Amino acid sequence: MTKEVLQPLAKPVYGAGGPTGTWRSQRPVLDKEKCTGCLLCWIYCPEAVIAREDRAIDYEYCKGCGLCARECPVGAIAMIREGEEA
């Protein structure tokens, strides 16, 4: 007899809460010249949208909370209003 799970199972996937980048009113923009690679933005980002290697930001899911810009010790991340140029 095979034992099958009867309950519907959820699977881990990006965007389980939807395309959360649409929640954003401001977007973080990284100045690569200023970035020292300390990784504080990477560890503090609640959504894990900042890449460890080059701190590239995944705007599809970034909610624009601004924690990365607030915690960056060298001010390498600026928060820019959506619809405006960096």
Add this chain to the structure above:
Amino acid sequence: MSISAKLTDMPDHELIQRGTGACAGCPSPMGLRIVGKALGPDAIMVMTPSCAVASIGMMPKSCYDVPVLNVCFASAGASAAGISGALDVQIAKGVIAGPKPVVFNWVGDGGTYDIGFQGVSAAAERNDDFIHFCYNNEAYSNTGVQRSGATPLHAATTTTPAGKSEGKKSMPLLMLDHAPAYVATASIAYPQDFYKKIAKAKDIKGFRYIELHAPCGPGWKFPASETVEIGRMAVKTGAWALWEAENGALTINAPTLQLAEGKTKPSSLEDYLKVQGRFAGLMKDAAKEQAIAVMAQGIEKELADLLARSKR
């Protein structure tokens, strides 16, 4: 064994899959990312009703890259104990191969301090083999910010609109008095300290309790970008103390230790309170100065008690 908590040495593994249902700036996925890095992928997570459950996303999708069980509110202690015990039996019978996955609870202050208290207390007393994480956002944030046993004095919630007239209970010390192998407090603002404590707890068998101070923007009324800064201010004012206890021996961690020893002056408590909208009523109160002085005295006493306990 010394554990490296340098950011460059932390594992890549992500428990959180981006695009969660959590609010912007939420401390729960922030904390879970550290938990995932410290415990690795071989883990089973148990949750009671909370923001962490509401954050999972829309069925059949999940933002958590570990098996998750959502259990009823009062049962975190019993559920994790049951899963852990069942794994022990299955491994002993050869039904599944070891090593045993780490079973852990990710439960809020409601599921720990109040509704879940007896289950967690009983599991600690039985020394059941799992880690209980309490992510403490000092209210029932998920249901619209009602007061909990972790809500501090004078904080406004929807059930204490004029500010809470009682203080919080000291859950970490209550757990310490159950005499488990490991008890620790941590803060979202100190991820390396949190990581080290989880990595230490992972290698201990039996009941382990780690409480994470987790400032909640919508609940405490501050902007999403301030989650870490408010957590840091809580520690620097002494309003939240960092310590750990292995087999009952309590060690106060930096920077709380320097506050307790009087080597550094605590940051202004008023500055910490006034950036949180939940204390707006207190800030307008004529007896504000006196009330803050009483709160500061309470912190001083707590730190003195911790210091005395660490020297026992």
